[in-house]
Amino acid sequence: MLHQIGLDSTADLFDSIPADLKLSRELKTPAALSELELLAGFEQKAARNPAARRPSFLGAGAYSHYCPTVVDHIISRSEFFTAYTPYQPEISQGTLQVIFEFQTLVCQLTGMEVANASMYDGSTALAEAVLMAERITRRSKVIACGAVHPEYLDVVRTYVQHAGIDLAVAATDPVTGQTSADIDRLLDDKTAAIVVQSPNFFGCVEDVEALAEKAHAVGALLVLAITESISLGLLRSPASLGADIVVAEGQSFGVPLSFGGPYLGLFATREKYARQIPGRLVGEAYDKQGRRGFVLTLATREQHIRREKATSNICTNEGLIALAATVYLETMGRRGLQEVAQQCVQKAAYAARKISELPGFSLPYSAPRFNEFVVRAPVPAVGLLSALASDKEITGGLALSRYFPNQPNDFLVCVTEMNSRNEIDALVEGLGQSSGA
Amino acid sequence: MLHQIGLDSTADLFDSIPADLKLSRELKTPAALSELELLAGFEQKAARNPAARRPSFLGAGAYSHYCPTVVDHIISRSEFFTAYTPYQPEISQGTLQVIFEFQTLVCQLTGMEVANASMYDGSTALAEAVLMAERITRRSKVIACGAVHPEYLDVVRTYVQHAGIDLAVAATDPVTGQTSADIDRLLDDKTAAIVVQSPNFFGCVEDVEALAEKAHAVGALLVLAITESISLGLLRSPASLGADIVVAEGQSFGVPLSFGGPYLGLFATREKYARQIPGRLVGEAYDKQGRRGFVLTLATREQHIRREKATSNICTNEGLIALAATVYLETMGRRGLQEVAQQCVQKAAYAARKISELPGFSLPYSAPRFNEFVVRAPVPAVGLLSALASDKEITGGLALSRYFPNQPNDFLVCVTEMNSRNEIDALVEGLGQSSGA
């Protein structure tokens, strides 16, 4: 081929690169491995992640749920995973119809009117929601409830730092675990939005409706974030609570933990804000013969056309993960999602009760909860959980001191349908023993 | 639906079954399990197969080889694995073209002119080859070399027991490990075929050419069986050795060990015997517009049409496994197959040398070998291998006493490209230690 195009050597291909800019040696990356060697190497590394093999009560934004076997089969069809963004609808209807169904499912779950084709994850979706609230209200102050996931708040801070947005954080009530009256002090008519997570980082279900009313009373929006989307199977729908923008982490819908990603940002809002939504949208369309199909639509919001005036810079999103969530939601369906949510809530209640009966242990927060709750131990949580891991081979939860150094004895426990009663009982027993109680 | 067809209850569906023949209770099979429970149950059972996790030097008709990742991806495409036998060519060209390629590959490897779409496995393919030899020659005596895989010989015995075929077994030379001159005594003009395996059960490459000449000299056929098909990458092609019917176990071509099945029978012969071949054949065909396609052909040999006069009773064969082998052979290709064969032969030579250097150990057979060889230990092999398994977590080979009680100290070692030098060295060391040598 080289000769066919009139070149002598491979080096000629790179004539347009000045010689002094060329690498005059090979890269110092490793030599090629065969499949066997490569797999053995990764298996060895994987073996050095013992936590992946233990019963676990970790949640805090990433959840272990049952995933029907069909999900991985479908996302492994190369028609889906080796396709690009569906720019050519005539040969991309598979992807497009899936996204249309995904958008519909997100609307159904949240009760909202419009949903997009996905965001990177829950945290960036939240940051984009804050920017969108600012665009809609043209106000620059945003109040976040203190029990929003700390990493989400960090991401919001990064995103808003150059957007002229002032981010205030309302304190959490130490008794209920919900947003405290502190928020009333912060709220005013410069407020673009209240940002609340529910169930919040401590597992407490917030009184979102009341917060929405407060926000709306001053002309602000209510931005609701959800990290545990399974809760949508049981808790009141965001729309019915008065949310204006809803973002969620969709990882619970059939997506592996995978050390934190790829996950799935869900983003939904009211119809009237549709043209302010970041990211891609798929809509129904028809061809000349009247056949229904789907296309990427409202692209004028996007950076391809609007460039710096776009609603967001997002381009590649989480297509395949949205597919996984779509397969998950359609397989579990109306009944399955409710059953998972019920099992979570029941098992968490059981675990909470058993732990609270341990001498020296208490549950500091009184608000209703879904599948996560904070435990206050009689000893520092970090040591307690470490001991539990080494003695009992159980990951007992998340020591809150990672984010809240002033809560050294507290840890967050998450219980899902994946935790058998035996595991829960072992956890309770282990906590009792490791705390010396 | 029941009512639409005029029935009242599900029970009505079974009115044509006399009441006294109906089961008046539920089956005593287990209650339904969820995916999670079911998988956990199978994982527990799998954990009780510790041999699957150990380095292994077992061969003897089932081989551990590298399988490129693409193989499982392709055979997991539901277009292939959920299709039936390609009875409707217009919507089965995928399966049909694959089989045509498979037949071609088998011809190329064996050098033969015709190959079928597969048999159940090597052992049944051999039995069918014997029956075919009888049909072709109309002679009823068959001579099998003593070093044919004992389980293959068992299967042949079962198949021929009612076919009026007289099966004689020729002794193996205790020095070379090849078929002995004994065969000359058995051979006569009533002989339909000589059946030889090469490399034989003891890993020795037979002098097939000489045997073929002997067979042909008396008007008999030479039936060649191969259990380790990787040997075709290096050894002389069966056709060039004079074989008339070649059968092989194709498991080495990308098929998991899977506790003995499903495997893959390869079956090839000369063009002149094509209409005597058992099983399905795919051939080229054209439609009215001259487009090339493939169809099941020469069906008049088969039981659908010929019923008891068919060349065989085989109907369902090993379609998906033939696909796996086709993907394997096309991925490895001309060079890969040679490289695998070379690695096998080299590693086996290394292992054989090292083991033979151990005090008290010897290699009783002098014939050239491919990747298997017999070791004669200073102590009984069963105990030796047991000790090796428990002390070193290595499966060291197959104690020949399983099939040859008079060879208590002998065991068969197989070395493939999957056995690293470390494993081989550990085997050698372990043998030395466990034998007390």
Added chain:
Amino acid sequence: MSSEITKVTQHISHNEALIFERSQPGRIGYRLPPLDVEETPLAEILPSAFRRSDDLEGLPEVSEVDVIRHFTRMSTWNYSIDLGMYPLGSCTMKYNSRLNEKVARIAGFAGLHPLVEEKDAQGALEVIYELQEHLAEITGLPGVSLQPAAGAHGEMTGVMIIRAFIDARDGEGASAKRRTMLIPDSAHGTNPASAHLSGFSVKTIRSTAEGLTDLDHLRELCAHGEVAGLMLTNPNTLGLFEKNIKEICNIVHEAGGLVYMDGANMNALVGIARPGDMGVDVIHLNLHKTFSTPHGGGGPGCGPCCTTKELEPFLPVPRVIRKGEVYSLDFDQPQSIGRVKAFFGNYGMMLRALSYIQTHGFDGLREATEAAVLNARYIAHGLVSDYDKPFDAPPMHEVVFTDKRQSRKGAHTLDIAKRLIDYGFHPMTIYFPLIVQGAMLIEPTESVGHQELDQFIAAMRSIAREAVENPELVLNAPHSTRIGRLDEAAAARKPVLRWKPKEAGVAG
């Protein structure tokens, strides 16, 4: 195509040459680790006379992405269960659960060598044992071997068991006179072929006008003391339950024969009725039909053989048995017919079938049967106005129609089948059973919903109309596929069974 039926349309479809036509010298699609032992000169190990000299010429040389595209493209030319209903009568094309595929790939099974010591494979043996127990319960026949690799292999095994039993019972001499196997004219072709393999000569029993075994003919054939047994499919291949099965078994038994049941149609009976309770002595099952292991484009299958207690000693060796908590292989069965396959059978299929049984549970197994029969009845009901239904009795899990009405205008079963392709369905089984002229044997299975059944019925009715109004449309079908009907006669006349390079042949 009538406009309401829009199960399918046409779309772009990729062509793909034979891999040999795509091969390019020097391309490679694999990578192995380097050889990590000292290399011995090859001639020292294997003299060149033993080595091949053709450098494997002709074998393909392609890259990994070539391989992926090659097979992906070809795959799109196939119809499959995952694309829709696959109503091949007698084939029980039901959904193949992805869970079962996952189970079969668990490393502790997939990586297990068949010749490991028993104590190192207790879990694997337990799977076999459990499945045996379940199949015994489902069939009512307690002796089970999972060794046969497919239905026909199970038939051969079962028939050999009958022969071995009679040999043992009557002694060689007397037994030698019992060399007749009775087989109904409606039976699957594998039945006579298997009987023949076991050294029997076949006598054919007529079916009655109702589509059942002709008892008088059976009695007549049994009269001469030659009969070793009867091979009966139940429900038979017309989809009808042999309601006289008990009497049939009696007649055969009284004549000194045994009854073999072809269990290919067990999807009509699981959880509802058991062959063992009907007088059957030995049966084979098709795990790749009733128990949902995938057909794989023609296998692998698994054809377990289940027998009465009396026949159990004749089953193939080794048997998998349990003593206390320990599973083991029992080779010590002096009356056994021997081995029918190396190792233990198509083990991967056993895993899938056990997973199927566990997923469904006892009630789910029964419900699947009920749904399978209901669906067939629904089709029978939906098509009877447009197609000739040769037998009045209500069908079980499959129903046979004929082309009698359509063929008057020239459209035959083959044409109707091909036209069905244009409507997006895989055709039914055609021209089987042989005794029904122009047979169309339709088996929907339980894996199809109401909507698709209605679409199927609508499509068939539409074809019936077309056969009258526009027969050419039917005669030249299919119109929507990448190739049209292939000239099978020409293909058989001058068979081309392998690719060859343009010029020379390939040397060995």
Added chain:
Amino acid sequence: MSSEITKVTQHISHNEALIFERSQPGRIGYRLPPLDVEETPLAEILPSAFRRSDDLEGLPEVSEVDVIRHFTRMSTWNYSIDLGMYPLGSCTMKYNSRLNEKVARIAGFAGLHPLVEEKDAQGALEVIYELQEHLAEITGLPGVSLQPAAGAHGEMTGVMIIRAFIDARDGEGASAKRRTMLIPDSAHGTNPASAHLSGFSVKTIRSTAEGLTDLDHLRELCAHGEVAGLMLTNPNTLGLFEKNIKEICNIVHEAGGLVYMDGANMNALVGIARPGDMGVDVIHLNLHKTFSTPHGGGGPGCGPCCTTKELEPFLPVPRVIRKGEVYSLDFDQPQSIGRVKAFFGNYGMMLRALSYIQTHGFDGLREATEAAVLNARYIAHGLVSDYDKPFDAPPMHEVVFTDKRQSRKGAHTLDIAKRLIDYGFHPMTIYFPLIVQGAMLIEPTESVGHQELDQFIAAMRSIAREAVENPELVLNAPHSTRIGRLDEAAAARKPVLRWKPKEAGVAG
């Protein structure tokens, strides 16, 4: 279609309704284990005011086989890399190795929670660390963060780093005057959008007639001390190497700005030249382009950001670092721009990219680049006789053509693209970059063989002929797909963005 080009034909294609149109009350496709703890009355846990009252109405109710058929059918409507060449310029649609998919599914990674203790995830952290090291070597920029989830996210991260660096260097006051980001008119839309997100105002740099950055214009724009930086794609989106890159960097640096490189086109450079050696300060990579992680129909991606040593302190937290043999998370980076994503980024993509790097080896990486460039050059050579090639310089890994010649007869870029579909190819990127009227940006990548390149060239030439001889054929294309061109304008006017039941809406 001209008869020699037979990459495709037409075949039957299954229709499939929206799942909501298929749903049937009471159907179920899942099964969970029974609840194994004592049930607490729900009202005690969650008062009913907190619970939803709509019983999730509207969510689908379907069986498992319904789900499988639903998605399998839809999947067949997609073009994909596995079906053939996918020459979308700027997108680097290369083969996605199956091995990488397997690696990402290893239980010890896929099942690992991101908040486990560091000592329990050493293997996972090592993967991140190793990949960081490799990317540093490949780019010549030693500070690496894998946190960004895609290219645009990496851009935002990089631009924020520039801002944070200048803030730190110049102090808040002085820095506040430097709020201009220079971006060439050929840049991808995400560049200005990302700059905007970071609070910069964008000034556009002209390209020269040769398709390169206009140095004079650049100097002019840099003259006023407002410039924080330049965002440059190299090779640029015209497929041309910015041969003045060193000088460009000098100009920007001397003006007190930093140079951001959009690394979307690194597939032209890996193993050949390193941005760090050219004067670039910060770059993002698209693992989902250059490093072959699958596009998944639009993500997930992974957009690592690589910087000079100087900028390293500004990278997002946490950093993954190594001390001796121990890997850990370092949150203690006071100058960091902060977090850009929860946890550590799209980890699954990192596994795949590392697997890609290991599979190829240093030589394989370079060879892939060489093949990618050779293929683009081959296409450039093959099409130049029939299509307008607006820039003379030889392209790197992608080449831009225009519809100038064809549009005279009415066939525009869109039409040519749609017609290409009929020939069995996914179209190239069209109307990008914006500065080229009727642009067709073609990137074959290394994952395509000689044969298919020739087919592509032949198809494009054939279309060029058709555009003259039979323009209608081109204007109404595609003709071979299950649907024709959709009315996108109408869709945007009255957007229907979700399914709704026929009558009422769905309550919350």
